[in-house]
Amino acid sequence: MIRFENITKVLGGKTVLDEISFEVGEGETVVIVGLSGAGKSVTLKHMIRLMQPDAGKVLIDGEAIGDLGRTALQAVRTKFGVLFQSAALLQWMSVEDNVALPLREHTKMDDGKIEQLVAEKLRLLNLSDTGDKFPADLSGGMRKRVGLARAIIMNPKIMLYDEPTSGLDPVTSRHIDNLIVDMRKELGITSVVVTHDLHSALSIGSRIMMLHQGQIVENATPEEFIHSKNGTVQAFLESQYITKKGKWETGLNHE
Amino acid sequence: MRYPAHSARHFGSQVLQLMHDTGHAMYMLLEAVCFTRYVFTQRSRHEIATQMFTTGIKSLAVITVVALFTGMILALQTGLELRRYGQEVYIGSAVAVSMIREMGPFMTGLIIAASVGSAIAAQIGTMVVSEEIAALEVMSINPNRFLVMPRLVALVVMMPILAVYTNILGVLGGAVVGTTQLGVSVQAYMDNAMQFATNKDLYVGLFKAVVFGIVIATVSCHQGFMTSEGAVGVGKATRRAVIISFLVILVLGYMITRLFYI
Ligand SMILES: Nc1ncnc2c1ncn2[C@@H]1O[C@H](COP(=O)(O)OP(=O)(O)OP(=O)(O)O)[C@@H](O)[C@H]1O
């Protein structure tokens, strides 16, 4: 589905990604973890060609996206729903208009149908009474959820989440985690999730990948990940009080 | 001996960068012009109307004051000179012609660049920094259609309207000075103004206003899109948008006058 082949990216004189290669298969939920500045957002941006690698190739469904023309690139991008780290809502539009924007731009649906779909997504994300508010009047966590509603409104095949639960209270965080798991189970959506929250990473991920100093230092199932021999991974786990003693209980069951 | 070579190379790379940026801005303008075929779709109409409205609202107060005083200064300056020859009745034409041909569009351009152009650059710059432009691209919404085209159309429509408004107020300001300071009756002032201001002056002035509108929209949007480095970058982009608009307006204003009057 998504394939990175020896991607190198230098930003501001620093090699952020150093020849990294990995693959995300159909229906997987791959979680990318790593310290701040490790290049997690940069990795996501390469998947939709918001950034171009300095070397290497990105393939989506077997198609190299590096040299695609505008129409072909648009076709690739319509497969994706993206939740940006900053939610990236248009400030001068109400919540409803923000969520409706892709439908208004790309479909010929009438207003009633659009309103109905938007209301449905807002309800799914516990945002029912915020439809006519503006992004500036919302809390950070609410903005995130509006961004998520907008990302899923076109029923994408692949979802990219950049820190979907950062800045959210624990209850809402678990709600979002459940949503990500549900989308995979019920709709078979492939997901890539960037997060700092190891608890959520271990619960929702079918695979966890850790980025550190431009390299992938671990790429394994949650079970293998917490038993990793890698020093960086161990330090990362310990920093969030997750020890390998005892089995990690998620509460969310996949498969 | 390395230093001069280094600075020459630095200068060379700056020139290249400037050409690259200009090309980029031109491409953006061209694409926005192509997208004007969507002007009459419902959503574009709404966005363009909003932009026109904010353009008017943001600038009207300043334009009113500046226009009045420009006319008054012109009248006073030339009137005092003309009085030495007993010809103060000609201030009508002096004010009207220089307002309509030059000062009207020029002053309007500067004010719009400072008030509306800066706001455009700041808004688009903020959108770049907060990943909103990236989000538009991922949603396959072309920013040149979605953002640039409505602003371009709004400025191209509003600039001539505001320039005419500036002209009228400027001429009125001149009349006030004429009657109160120079003893020229309003009737004589107006007759004189109408007699010497030609249609050509009006058309050239309006042409300038349209060109300045295109300049302000292009420069401001482009500087906004080039924003980097977060909030600091937005400030820089805003400042650059205003300065570059000023310079281009000055140079193009001169060239257009030369083109039509020599
Ligand atoms: N547009 C850019 N220009 C220059 N440098 C950049 C740019 N984007 C990212 N970087 C640099 O690349 C590195 C990785 O950035 P990235 O945003 O991917 O980090 P991250 O892993 O997402 O961190 P966080 O958890 O804080 O979001 C950082 O050092 C950052 O300074």
Ligand SMILES: [Mg+2]
């Ligand atoms: Mg990030």
